[in-house]
Amino acid sequence: MPRIPLATYRLQFNHCFTFLDAARLIPYLHALGITDCYASSFLKAVPGSLHGYDLIDHGQLNPELGSETDFAAFVAALKTYDMGLLVDVVPNHMGILSAENRWWWDVLEHGPGSRYASAFDVDWTPLKRELNDKVLLPILGDQYGTALEQQDIRLVCEEGGFVVTYFHHRLPIAPASWAGILSFRIDDLAGTAGEEHHAVQELRSIVTALRHLPPARERSMESMAERDRETQLARRRLAALMSDSQDVRAYVGATVERYNGTKGASDSFDHLDALLNEQHYRLASWRVASEEINYRRFFDINELAAIRTEDPRIFAESHRLIFRLIKEGVATGLRIDHVDGLYDPEHYLRQLQDWAATELPPQVGEDRLSLFIVVEKILGAGEQLPCSWPVAGTTGYDFLNLLNGLFVRTDHAKAMEAVYRTLTGQRQSYEELVYQAKKLIMRASMSSELNVLGHELNRLSERDRHYRDFTLNSLTHAVREIIACFPVYRSYVTADREGVLERDRRFIHQAVACAVQRNPAVSRQVFEFVRDLLLGSLPPSQKLTNEERVRFVTRFQQTTGPVMAKGVEDTVCYLYNRLVSLNEVGGDPGRFGRSLEQFHQGIRDRYAGWPHAISTTSTHDAKRGEDVRARLNVLSEMPDRWRKAVARWMRMNKRHRTELEEGPAPERNVEYLLYQTLIGAWPVGALDAGRYEEFGKRIERYMIKAVREAKVRTSWVNSHEAYEDAITRFIQKLLERRSGNPFLNEFLPFQGMVAKYGMFNSLSMAVLKVAAPGVPDYYQGTELWDLKLVDPDNRVPVDYATRESMMAECVRLERATGEDRLATLRAWCASWEDGRIKMFLLSQALRHRRAQADLYLHGDYVPLASQGRFHSHLCAFSRLYQDQAIVAVAPRFLASMEAEQQGASPDNLWQDTAVTVPSWKPGSVYRHLFTGERFETTGHGQHQVLSVGVVLRHCPVGLLIRSEP
Structure with a gap:
């Protein structure tokens, strides 16, 4: 294996x-x-x-x-x-910004005749006829004509050939076009140097050779090979000629200058304009990409072209x-x-x-x-x-969201919803926001893809008399609505599969039913036509082949994913701010957490189907670091306290808002996001002036990214400078480091309390992740507290020198025994801010996992019941393999638990709570991996149990190892 x-x-x-x-x-x-x-x-x-x-x-x-x-x-x-x-x-996909991408360069140089034309998903016969056999390149910062006459676009001769430059961009000129450049004023050169001059004759010979290159429409392998061979030969000949002949060198240089025109003389750019119109690409403003781009992109990123x-x-x-x-x-x-x-x-x-x-x-x-x-x-x-x-x-995003949801109080969903609506005025449901955001994406940044789908659908409907009365507008509308209602990223209908997968059939029916319900004024027949086309259930027709159907379905499937990603991950996750620890890639912010039973069932399903899938809690694409989420989950335990705190902060910071023509900045929903962000990302430990200033800059950068992604009053495409400046000023006022800052005086004690309970959540998640079925994955640096936000914040270099020093301390603690070990462990828990406790627990658990590979890779997953007053505050399970057993013991909702007890002593925190553990006899022995302690089970009815208070007396979490032979 x-x-x-x-x-x-x-x-x-x-x-x-x-x-x-x-x-x-x-x-x-x-x-x-x-x-x-x-x-x-x-x-x-x-x-x-x-x-x-x-x-x-x-x-x-x-x-x-x-x-x-x-x-x-x-x-x-x-x-x-x-x-x-x-x-x-x-x-x-591939990056196409660099001229070093030889595949893309070849496509731009030779168009559909390129040997790599089939590598990229380019539509060479797009709806816009002017783009036939061309690639639209939306790289210009201004309108094409303006950029041209400002001399931002320039012709350059280099290495025996010609290129066009636009600032840092370099683009090829097709070899067939070189002939026109080189012969532009060749009679003048012949008149000066003499027609019989060897340089003039060689130049005319090169021009003749270029004019006889196989045309781009000839796409056979032989034609491609001949075109490449003759182009390289012409390039070498021209380079040698320019090196040997000062006259030719001067002639080419002067010609290039003539092509590049003279500012203020519009007609002087006609030659360069005509040259560019000959190429296999069309330069355009970046703003036209959403409507006219004719190559498939990675989502809506113009710089990343999809490959086939x-x-x-x-x-x-x-x-x-x-x-x-x-x-x-x-x-x-x-x-x-x-x-x-x-x-x-x-x-x-x-x-x-x-x-x-x-x-x-x-x-x-x-x-x-x-x-x-x-x-x-x-x-x-x-x-x-x-x-x-x-x-x-x-x-592992499925695992991330399953585990994270375990630490959210599901019974407080209505209370937290009421807090959110009361303080922000937001009324739309999460589902409605997703629907509207997906439609916005299709209208604003992916309308080209929708236009293509609509026209393709119209062409197919015209092939059959039963469907030809559907108009282009109605078909495009139907596709747009079905995609907006599509519940998953994509379906997997293929040409070589008999029928449609049941999962896909269910999702397609669900999307169409939703679209019909949302559009009562539109004939349901047009939606049913699209549905039947996707499912392959249209009546047989000689005029509509399965190949044509699958081609449309494939385009549809490759569109639903990007629309979902841009609509949810890159829009609604910055817009629906009820509890932003739930706003994660692959998450469902509309679902307020997971019950203990749902968590166990999710892990059982994972073990049954995908026991070796990745288990992650932080990634390079995550919206927040794992420990940011762990902190924010604490807020779900205290909705009333949270409501009162935010209401006070909003009142005291009202004077820092800026009144703009369209309303105050920031609006309350953005302010609500800001407070959560500060609570989650506030650094641990004391902050000197430099660290504090950098933290403030991080928050400013994040919030500007967040409001641009939300696309309400500003965006990446159309930024609102006054609004963004107001957001930045608001943050700066809130974070002014002075003794008289009433916000910080109130905020910091609250944040510190949340951070402490967040630490317990983090350690619980750490032990559950190591012990559960799956392959635990650690994003760089997360062995200490991970308080980063979305990229680029989470991609800064990691301080490994500090981590290596701490690892040496962890190794020394591992070797300690008895009271020395317990005392050090208690001290590390008390000074949790430095992260040593997280690294120690992780390293101990991971080293045990490595040493007992079969147990963790193949051991059965058995949820464990607990009894007592606080049984719901515990997640425990065992892994069993042959005669080996481990038990993971992880608390949750400690803020709620301690609030209920109003200052109970740590030794009595768990009171009568006990956890049932696998046992082979009364008095079974388990060793606590982290503390080194040994515990004997006691009887409770027909089961053997361990006291949770005893197990967690010296360490916030437990990983217990069966110690009997």
Whole structure:
């Protein structure tokens, strides 16, 4: 069977964190208990990339991360500690901003005749006829004509060829167009140098050769090869000629200057304009992208163009280096980025497993997988990962939201909703906001994709007399409404599958029924036509082939995901602020937490279906760090206290708001988000002037990003400077560090109380995550408190020197015994702000997990009941494998519990609460992994139990190990 990681650690590679940096870190990660590095994409990306998802060459390591030798050092360090490497694969798109992307450059140079034309999902015959055989490039900061006549667009001769520049952009000029440039004033050159001059004759010969290049419409392999060969020959000849002949060099330089025009003389730019119109791309303002772009993007990001991995040649070329690393034993598993963007995710995943089954040594065991693969897949409410996918599971957002919801008081949902509505005036439900946000995305940034779907649907309806009376507008409206109502990211209808998956059938029916209900004035027949087309249940027709239907369905499926992502993750998650710890990727903010029973059932389902899926709590894409969420969950325990606090803060800070023409800034909903953000992200420990100022800047940057993403009064496309300035001033006034700041005088004690209880939540989540089925994953730096916000805040360099020093202390504590160990542990709990207690518990648990791999990988999951007054404040379960057993004991809702007891002593906090544990005889013995203590079970009816108060006397959480032989 393939290697299954026991614990992964996510590393973000960029020029600030290189292969050598990672190599030096491996001994520390081993000491932490990590078994596999989980690397961000390290293939060649756009220069300066901080994330690597804008890769430009699948066949090279990113030179900004180091040399091949540096990479070998990293690999050697991994092998020294028997660590695996989970590699992030980006099969859906490439970065196209850099001229170093040779695939994209070739497409721009040769258009549909490029050997890589099929690599990108470009519509060469789009609705806008002027774009036939062209790619729309929305890179201009102004209108095309203005940019041209301001001389921002310039023709340049370089390396025996011609390019166009626009600030940092470089774009090719098609070789066939070189002929026009080189012959522009060639008679003048011949008159000066003489027609018989060898330089003039050579230049005319080059022009003739360029005019006889195979045209772009000829797309055979022979024509492509001839065009490439002759282009390179012409380039070398021209470079040599310009090097040898001063006359030709001066002539070309003067010609280029003429093409570049003269400011103020509009007609002087006609030649450059005509030249640009000959190219296989059309330069345009970035504002036209949403309506006219004709290449599929990653979501709505113009700089990331989708590639067609379904093409076998492109699949092979884009995975050659990755496959080599797997065969060499360097990469031991893959993480597939944005799997829902692919044409057919299941087919792609089977291609990977088929390759592994053929190319890798035969596997031992009965595992159905030849290679460990996890997919970045966001599961909607009620959605399961398709069981036919040959993967170990997802990258863990489902686990993140399941675990996080356990620490939210579900019984306080109505109270927290009332607080939110009363203080902010917000009335729309979460579901309504999602519906409206998805429609906004389709109107504002993805209208081109909707126009294409509408026209394709109209073309299909015209093919059959039963449907031809549906108008273009009604069909486009129906598609828009169905997508706005679609409950999950996408369906998986394919050409080679018999029928439609039951899950997809259910989601399509649900979306159409919702769309019909929301549109009572529109004929339901048009919605039913789209439904039947998606389901393949239209009556047989010779005029509408299955291939045509699947082509439309595929476009539809590749649109629903981006609309959902942009509408929910990048809009509503910044707009619906009832309790923002729930506003997470893959989450359902409309659902207020999870009951203990729901949590256990979710973990049981996970163990039954995907026992080796990733279990994450923080990622590079998360909206908030795990410990920010842990703090904010505490607010769900105290709705009345929270309401009173925010009401006071709003009253005292009213004077800091700015009255703008359209209303106060910030509005109350944004202010409500700000208070939660400050509570969740406030740094631990004392803050000197420098740290305090940086924290304030972080909050300012975050809040500006948040209001732009919410798209209410400002956005990335149309920023409102006065509004954003008002937000910034408001934050600065709130955070003024002076003794007379009434807000801080009230806020800081409240925040400190929440942070303390948040710490208990964090430690509970830590132990549950390690012990539960799945592969626990740790985003870089989160072994200490993770108080970062959304990117780029969560991608700053990690202070590993401090962490390595703390790890040395943890190792020393591990060796301590008896009262020395207990006293140190109590001291670390008391000084929890420095994070040592979190690192110690994690490292102890992960090292035990590594030592007892079979127990954690294959052990049964058994929820444990508890008894006593505070039984609902405890989550406990055991893992059982042969004669081994562990018991995880994790408190929750401690703020509520302590409030009920009004200052009870720590020794009596849990009173009569006990937890039932697996036992083989009365007086079974368990050892507390963290404290070293041993406990004997006592009888309670037919069961053996342990007193929770005794187990948690010296440590906030427990991981108990069966100690009997």
